[in-house]
Amino acid sequence: MELRVLNYITFVALLLTTALGYWFLWGLILIYWTIPGFYSGRTTLLTDVTREDDQVLYWAVQIAWIAFGALLVVSDIYPDAGR
Secondary structure, three states, X not given: OOHHHHHHHHHHHHHXXXXXXXOHHHHHHHHHHHHHHHHHOEEEOOOEEEOOOOHHHXXXXXXXXXXXXXXXXXXXXXXXXXX
16 A cells, blocks of 8 residues: 555544544554654654754653553543543
8 A cells, every 4th residue: 555545544544533532543653653763863842853962852752752642542441540
């Protein structure tokens, strides 16, 4: 499947799941975005953050994306947790 088509499918799926009140797909995407960052040494906040130039911010952003992503996934699996 062409990546362009996959992007459109993902976009529609994000819109639908968000409209239905499910956030797990956003969580999976946040977690997925960290994987290339581990290999390339760069991540994005408002601008690119590189491991080489700013190690503390790089790792803080990577950990935050993973934590937020996991929180969104878990909140859909266990919607009453924390209430």
